[in-house]
Amino acid sequence: MKKINIAVMISGTGTNLQALIDKIHNKDTGGSIELVISNNENAYGLVRAQNSGIRTAVINKNQYDSALQYEEAFVDILEKSGINLIVLAGYLAFVPDKILEIYKNRIISIHPSLIPAFCGEGFYGEKVHQGAINRGVKVSGATVHFVNEVVDGGPIIIQKCVNVDFDDTVESLQKKVLEIEHEILPLAVKLFIEDKIKVIDNRVKILCHSETDNIDGACEESGF
Ligand code: GRF
Numbered sequence: 001m002k003k004i005n006i007a008v009m010i011s012g013t014g015t016n017l018q019a020l021i022d023k024i025h026n027k028d029t030g031g032s033i034e035l036v037i038s039n040n041e042n043a044y045g046l047v048r049a050q051n052s053g054i055r056t057a058v059i060n061k062n063q064y065d066s067a068l069q070y071e072e073a074f075v076d077i078l079e080k081s082g083i084n085l086i087v088l089a090g091y092l093a094f095v096p097d098k099i100l101e102i103y104k105n106r107i108i109s110i111h112p113s114l115i116p117a118f119c120g121e122g123f124y125g126e127k128v129h130q131g132a133i134n135r136g137v138k139v140s141g142a143t144v145h146f147v148n149e150v151v152d153g154g155p156i157i158i159q160k161c162v163n164v165d166f167d168d169t170v171e172s173l174q175k176k177v178l179e180i181e182h183e184i185l186p187l188a189v190k191l192f193i194e195d196k197i198k199v200i201d202n203r204v205k206i207l208c209h210s211e212t213d214n215i216d217g218a219c220e221e222s223g224f
Pocket of ligand 1: 090
């Protein structure tokens with residue numbers, strides 16, 4: 001299996017990063033997290049990376065004189081690290097256009113709702129779960145998708161549901177959803193490493209070994 005060098009981009013706590021470290025990083029999966037990038041120097045995810053001996057970098061557009069310099073510095077660090085796959089794990093900044101172009105269908109992100117519900121500009125963090133509760137939906141969930149130029153608009157790779165109970169609060173729903181995020185994000189990365197994800201006409205087909213394979217089966221098999 002070809003080794004896949006991964007860059008994970010974060011802005012905050014980094015529990016999804018931790019799930020990737022625990023389930024993918026140097027675990028005979030073929031995937032290695034070579035770099036963790038944050039736009040926020042105080043992100044706790046940077047500490048998680050350092051605790052696991054993973055190189056970190058803080059890149060924020062305010063550090064640069066122009067958008068072009070920012071974009072060039074960003075591309076440079078990814079290319080120098082030989083990155084094949086980028087994972088956005090709670091990254092609250094825009095990815096420069098040049099990176100979207102170079103890494104087309106090689107940038108994976110996680111969103112804490114069932115896209116296309118409660119997604120797009122303005123839907124981040126607690127606002128997503130508040131939206132679900134206000135609307136009274138009975139199920140919510142998480143979506144792993146490829147990233148393109150439309151916010152939360154790229155091809156969907158995996159979705160998984162959670163029930164929303166009448167008594168759920170933003171906090172309790174966020175907790176339930178985070179649990180499944182920690183399953184399906186590493187699973188999507190594993191499928192990417194195994195070259196089992198094909199994008200056809202903006203939709204994703206997961207290539208399975210047999211008719212009986214399915215995402216839940218792959219989840220159990222991987223212990224995710
Ligand atoms: C997650 O809910 C993710 O879906 C969203 O941002 C949050 C990041 O959480 N994009 P963490 O930093 O991984 O704990």
